[in-house]
Amino acid sequence: MAEYKILHDKSNCFYETYERKGELRNQTHYCPGCGHGNAHKLIAQAIEQLGIQDRTITVSPVGCGVFAYYYLDTGNIQAAHGRAAAVATAAKRSRPDSIVISYQGDGDLAAIGTAEILHAANRGENITVFFVNNGIYGMTGGQLAPTTPVGAKSTTSPFGRDAHNDGYPIKVCELLSALEAPVYLERVALGTTKQIMAASRAVKKALENQVKGLGFSLVEILSPCPTIWKLSPVAAQERVRDEMAAIFPIGVYRDRTREAQPYPAPKPAPPAEQIPAILGIESAEGVIEAAKPDRPVDWRIRVAGFGGQGVLMLGEVLAEAGLEAGLEVSWLPSYGPEMRSGTSNCHVRVGTHPIASPLVTKPNVLLALNEPSLKKFLPTVEPGGWVLYNGESIPEGIQVRGDVNMQAIPFTQLADELGEAKAGNIVSLGALLELTGMLRQEAVDHALAHLVKSTRWLEIDRQALKAGRRAAHAREAERAEVCQ
């Protein structure tokens, strides 16, 4: 056997034998002359030189590169077609100390996965993408790729790529260089030994950028596919050098490696015991001790009006106050088709019995803050129930029901007199409390303090509540007089 000297040994980043492969475990599944072999070698070499093998996670795509995990002795994740950049994004975010490689082919990255690569690049994900561009779908047997040259035949462009039918080859480096975030974009080729040496430097640099935390790096590797191109390995390499490099110019498209600042380290997680407070989950103090009603109550309330009248908020105050009073409560907004016509309504239940259905179809309280709401919901009110309408009087054309307690009070106007017409909802609440004694003042005060964050508004709401009570009281007194 002739004497020989090993100049380029297999990188330690490759498995010794390829156990995950079914057979022929000492060789790859790539065809003779395929660019993937060289691309793998350059990546393995760079990982080894940078000393990051233990930290590396390789995300392999769908395409010939799908089996990268047969060879690369790193952590491996196999992704769905086109989604490697999204998978890599989250793996990196979850494990900021890892070095994440997204290894993708042209169909994967430049066709089905365009959204994922564009947005990963645009977010400046601190990942490294190796984009192997051989201008054809290799694994599936030679269909048109987004990078297939115009005029080139493929099994799905049997008469040659027609720009009018199929568009033009997508130039990924040029496209991504329009984005602000990427730190490094370079196109290299595997057409000559010299090109391969240059590719080696680019591959290493792209990984080094991630080690330094500089952000998104992508190296596009123009790569031969002798089998599908139906060329000898040598002729295929020549095509990369002469034809592909003419369509996809080799070069640096973005290099901010020098001026880029490393990404700040992620904020450390707060201690676990602080998390409930961050979530706003109040600690131990129980529901305020309240004398629960001595008789069962079941308030089924419908609040309705125009959007912007504080309909949902009013419902929330009622439910929150009910909770403060130790009652069972539910609040359900009508957010569906009705919302679009500009009206808004919600269902509130406050009672002593556990609530089965939170829907209020037969209310015993209707707070109608506008005329259409009164028209719509008045017929649904249970006999004996309460109807409070926002106006001087019940509008003409609406039949006053004798079997319910109806009151018209100009809530919005009263609120306007306080300087904030928007507080009309709370004026109506004051009236409701005065008329029905539904909830104790203290519970409502608590609820307002809890829900209204602005001190100015809290004061306005307190005044509004009083105004509502006063107005309702006056109405009751008037009515009593009339009855006498």
Add this chain to the structure above:
Amino acid sequence: MKPQLIKGNEAVVKAAVLAGCRAYYGYPITPASEIAEAAAYYFQQTGGHFIQAESEVASVNMLYGAASAGVRAMTASSGPGISLMQEGVSYLAGAELPCVIVDITRGGPGLGNIAPEQSDYRQVVKIGGHGCYRVLVLAPNSVQEMADLTTLAFDLADEYLTPVFVMADGFIGQMMEPVTFASEVRKVTTPDWAVDGTAERRKNLVASIRIEADDLEKHILHLDAKYKRAEREAVRYEAFMAEDADLVLVAYGIVSRICKSVVEQLRGEGLKAGLLRPITLYPFPEAKIRQLARTASVFGCVEMSTGQMIEDVRLSLEGRKPVEFYGRCGGNIPSEEEVLRFAREVLKRSTPVVVSEEVVHG
């Protein structure tokens, strides 16, 4: 802990953080957007990650990446977005990755509308992606359950190494009820199989590909065995006055609340109605339905769809008892009055049949 009045959608997020979830990737969609909004607010303050992804396709694949790295991860969406995620769900199931997907269902098909419907049942429960796989599906019917079942979903996902869905209609997501949360944050350890960029886990591989037929078959049978175990061990339901009922209503989500109210009213009138509420839609409480079939004379399935869960009720009954259906869709909700009418009619039509001899299994 003091209960707090909170929206279903927000409860999901707080419960998820307390369950140790630290990765949220999602795309906004009504009526699920509050989940993304609350996640954006809370995850970033609690050492977690949040990205508003470019699409649901991207978000489900980000989930795949985070789950591969061994962290508890979640997303949320509604019908149209869930449809887009189905490819990813198949990969997650194939690669045996635990994660939680919340579906706040709305009206379909197509753009449909944003109002509540229960028309995602088929695509979620019967699976919407390719391959022989299942996902576990939990169906909360209250805001408290939005929290509790989210916690459970993470635990089940870890136990069964599979995506787990929390499927609630728009109402359950949008409504507010008092919720008591867990008082402590769950400690999550990195699983042995994770690909987390460390020396001890360097040899790990997460993949759904099995290139040899025998390998893939073995893998599929392994998955199937997990689902069979879930069918034995993970079934949950609530039976309300069902044991002696002539008519058993079957409903989940908001509809089960309406049906419960209906059952209370019918019982008040002396009519023997009951409710079976599946809490796990997969695994479906088949055995319980068969057991109730021994005493009930008829089943009534009520849904906000044209009838999707009813297929599982029928399959469970295997013809033992008739099943009637009442549904509303398009964003309409079956009202108590409507369901009452339906239930009375069904009860009137069905004459209780006395089975003299037990001939059925289950």
